[in-house]
Amino acid sequence: MSSAILEVEDLSKRFGALMASDHVTLDLRPGEIHALIGPNGAGKSTLIKQIVGELHHDAGTIRFNGRRIDDLDAEARAKMGLARTFQVSSLAPEISALHNVLLAVQAVEGSVFRFFKPVIRDKKLVAAAMDNLMRVGLQDRAMVRTADLSHGERRQLEMAIALALKPKVFLLDEPMAGMGPDGSQQLTKFLARLRDEAPILLVEHDMDAVFALADRISVLVYGQIIATGSVDEIRNSKKVRSAYLGEELA
Amino acid sequence: MTRETTVNIALAIALLAVPIGAQFADHPFIITLSTKVAIFAIAGVGLNIALGYGGLISFGHAAFFGLGGYAAGILASQALNYEPLVTWPFEIQGTTQMLIIWPVALCICGAAALVIGAMSLRTGGVYFIMITLAFAQMIYYFAISWPAYGGEDGLSIYVRSKFPGLNTLDPITFFAICFALLIAVLGFSVLLTHSRFGLALSAARQNPQRLTSVGVRPFQVQLTAFVISGMITGLAGALYADLNRFVSPAMFSWHTSGEIMIFVILGGVGRLFGPLAGAALFILLEHLLGGITEFWQFLLGMLLLLIVLFARGGLIGLLAGGRGNV
Amino acid sequence: MSTILLFEQILNGLQFGIMLFLMAAGLTLVFGVMGLINLAHGSLYMVGAFACAAVAAATGSFWLGVAASLAAAAAAGAVIEVAVIRRLYGRDHLDQVLATFALILVFSEGTRWIFGSFPLYLNVPASLSGAVILPGGVAYPTYRLAIIVVGIIVAAGLFALIGKTRIGVQIRAGEADREMIAALGIDIARLYTFVFALGAALAGLAGALVGTIQSVQVGMGEPVLILAFVVIVIGGIGSIKGALVGAILVGLTDTLGRFLLPSLFATMMSESDATSIGSALASMSIYILMALVLIFRPRGLFGATN
Numbered sequence: 001m002s003s004a005i006l007e008v009e010d011l012s013k014r015f016g017a018l019m020a021s022d023h024v025t026l027d028l029r030p031g032e033i034h035a036l037i038g039p040n041g042a043g044k045s046t047l048i049k050q051i052v053g054e055l056h057h058d059a060g061t062i063r064f065n066g067r068r069i070d071d072l073d074a075e076a077r078a079k080m081g082l083a084r085t086f087q088v089s090s091l092a093p094e095i096s097a098l099h100n101v102l103l104a105v106q107a108v109e110g111s112v113f114r115f116f117k118p119v120i121r122d123k124k125l126v127a128a129a130m131d132n133l134m135r136v137g138l139q140d141r142a143m144v145r146t147a148d149l150s151h152g153e154r155r156q157l158e159m160a161i162a163l164a165l166k167p168k169v170f171l172l173d174e175p176m177a178g179m180g181p182d183g184s185q186q187l188t189k190f191l192a193r194l195r196d197e198a199p200i201l202l203v204e205h206d207m208d209a210v211f212a213l214a215d216r217i218s219v220l221v222y223g224q225i226i227a228t229g230s231v232d233e234i235r236n237s238k239k240v241r242s243a244y245l246g247e248e249l250a
Numbered sequence: 251m252t253r254e255t256t257v258n259i260a261l262a263i264a265l266l267a268v269p270i271g272a273q274f275a276d277h278p279f280i281i282t283l284s285t286k287v288a289i290f291a292i293a294g295v296g297l298n299i300a301l302g303y304g305g306l307i308s309f310g311h312a313a314f315f316g317l318g319g320y321a322a323g324i325l326a327s328q329a330l331n332y333e334p335l336v337t338w339p340f341e342i343q344g345t346t347q348m349l350i351i352w353p354v355a356l357c358i359c360g361a362a363a364l365v366i367g368a369m370s371l372r373t374g375g376v377y378f379i380m381i382t383l384a385f386a387q388m389i390y391y392f393a394i395s396w397p398a399y400g401g402e403d404g405l406s407i408y409v410r411s412k413f414p415g416l417n418t419l420d421p422i423t424f425f426a427i428c429f430a431l432l433i434a435v436l437g438f439s440v441l442l443t444h445s446r447f448g449l450a451l452s453a454a455r456q457n458p459q460r461l462t463s464v465g466v467r468p469f470q471v472q473l474t475a476f477v478i479s480g481m482i483t484g485l486a487g488a489l490y491a492d493l494n495r496f497v498s499p500a501m502f503s504w505h506t507s508g509e510i511m512i513f514v515i516l517g518g519v520g521r522l523f524g525p526l527a528g529a530a531l532f533i534l535l536e537h538l539l540g541g542i543t544e545f546w547q548f549l550l551g552m553l554l555l556l557i558v559l560f561a562r563g564g565l566i567g568l569l570a571g572g573r574g575n576v
Numbered sequence: 577m578s579t580i581l582l583f584e585q586i587l588n589g590l591q592f593g594i595m596l597f598l599m600a601a602g603l604t605l606v607f608g609v610m611g612l613i614n615l616a617h618g619s620l621y622m623v624g625a626f627a628c629a630a631v632a633a634a635t636g637s638f639w640l641g642v643a644a645s646l647a648a649a650a651a652a653g654a655v656i657e658v659a660v661i662r663r664l665y666g667r668d669h670l671d672q673v674l675a676t677f678a679l680i681l682v683f684s685e686g687t688r689w690i691f692g693s694f695p696l697y698l699n700v701p702a703s704l705s706g707a708v709i710l711p712g713g714v715a716y717p718t719y720r721l722a723i724i725v726v727g728i729i730v731a732a733g734l735f736a737l738i739g740k741t742r743i744g745v746q747i748r749a750g751e752a753d754r755e756m757i758a759a760l761g762i763d764i765a766r767l768y769t770f771v772f773a774l775g776a777a778l779a780g781l782a783g784a785l786v787g788t789i790q791s792v793q794v795g796m797g798e799p800v801l802i803l804a805f806v807v808i809v810i811g812g813i814g815s816i817k818g819a820l821v822g823a824i825l826v827g828l829t830d831t832l833g834r835f836l837l838p839s840l841f842a843t844m845m846s847e848s849d850a851t852s853i854g855s856a857l858a859s860m861s862i863y864i865l866m867a868l869v870l871i872f873r874p875r876g877l878f879g880a881t882n
Binding site: 301307309369372373375376377379380381383384385387388391392394395396397398504508511512515519545546547548550551552554555558559562 | 607613660663669670671673674675677678679680681682684685686688689798802805806808809813852855856858859860863864866867870871874875876
Binding site for chain 1: 441442444445446447448449450452453456457459460461462463464465466467471474
């Protein structure tokens, strides 16, 4: 277990009477895609938010590369190499797609506190940003205002930003949401290769994608992890079928 | 060249041409008015960095305008009275050199903006508006009740401060100084908004969560912008003190904060030359409407209402179209 | 001797706090229910004071003046709500600040136009002039005591209105969820106009009551408005309870600061230095209080925590 990059142990979070996370234990190992599935309202996004530091957990620990990161704020955790994408795209709408990626690139490559040189003239930065746009197939839309991008393009842009952060872990919150079948397929292929760069904690509803991609799957129901295992183990688990998959596969 | 650039250049030329024409026609009053436009525009350029680019609705920029003014006023009056400013732990003399007064004003306003900004940015939205207003008001009441520098009556500066090699008492020369500074802060503003920092600031306004998730604290970016913004507005205050050769607590009043905000809005929020267009329009209105009735602010209020309700985008938006805030 | 003086100052602080509550209640209600920041609230205070002074001067009755202040401020509030304010609900705070700042210019200059620049004076009604001897032998002006009593009654009435009545339920629903009250079939436009006019009437009442202690003049509303902002920032925006607690805190801090700080400094330095430093610091005391509250509770004492 010590080989895991990200270790979540006994994590609990309560909203009033609701246990959003109920002693959640989960880890992410190098080179794997660990899918987190569960019905709506199971607390998947809440879990992601606690891992990245947007929400503070009530109890439990989160370790990254063996070091506790519970007390760090979200910015520090991002700087250490936790990159997330959002369930609903969270971009700066009034600037171009390129500028959104530049924002990430400049944050990784040194300081944002430079006041004189125009970003767009910084060839190294722009080249790095364009590379990442190209990887998600958005290079032709680089100069388009983000608000004018289509829904699918915005999801691609989210991914380009996450790539630009050169993270040690990807936390992807429903990256397939709202993508057409073609888009989903492309993204599935893309993620399959991405795991070699950094392991992925993947929250996803698209079961085809999950079964195609995941090395391990954890099932979250009412804030509790009811099972963790390989694709086959999860598929064949009675507990999972009755609690969750039953309705999906029926 | 975009249409907005053309409009901007035309505005700059107009601001330069009017006082030069007035110099030949011997209308010193018009030169003074133009100087006032340039100074107010500098104050607006400062506020625009926080308000337009950073989305920080500061209703307390009078604090910096006033502090800049008092820095200039106090330094000059101590020097003219041959009294040292501080005698302990070492002696500091006052000065009438603009080249010393300006950096002092910038430092004082920067420090004040750091404190006020750090407090106010702990909150957001409507709290931010009220808290910046309240801090400015605090300094206003302090200026009124602190008797050392004139209290409620304000402080006169008998001679305008000096600039090496220039006769600052000559209206057109003083205008030239203010105009040059305006162009300098506008230039700085262009660089800033296109820089790495400008990109981060713009993101902090549009979506702070995005900034957080790439590992940058919006607080630090916004606080830095607030400090820069306060310093530039403070510089305008120092110039305004020299223009009038007088400073008073009115510089700190919330009407001043409101007016600086009006310059920015009238011209167009987040537009580079917005503050200049707005300040020029404001001074023009003051004199046109002031000629109609002594209650010209009634008409100004009505006009402002109409603009807010129906004509968003300000003067630059009207002339150049398109979007601000890029 | 000094304790009697102190007791008197505490009552003064309480009276000041109660006045601030009347102002702050309207501001915080309007923000809580409609999400609007209204700088022109001080103008409604001024309208109340002028209406009271004008009617009292014309009829000779202070009480008719007070009734007029309520009516005039509520009417002015309703008119600007319908004509201007309701266009601002969906707008960002910047537009709200500017439009209501413009309203201040219109109100102030309009009032100057009608009444001129000289202050008007309101006399304390004969029935409330003089002083009452309080337990402990403190003589305190009857009128100021009456203000405290009126304020407490109004505060109680307001809490009852919001806590116990149908309209209060609607107001609380509006604070919680704007879409919900629409779904409940409540006429939002009318509810908003009512809330705004109610806040205006409270501000107008405050203006009329304070007008007898201070002079009635253009611009009188603005210092009070800013104090009311401090009050609701301390209390937590949107909370009536917070407005009450904040108002009393600010009233006491300001009054006692002005009373105590100069004499505190007098123990350390010369009389005149102490007076100037003490009063300068006293004028800042409530802002320091606000800063302290913000350091520990950025959303105010009773504000919703994030």
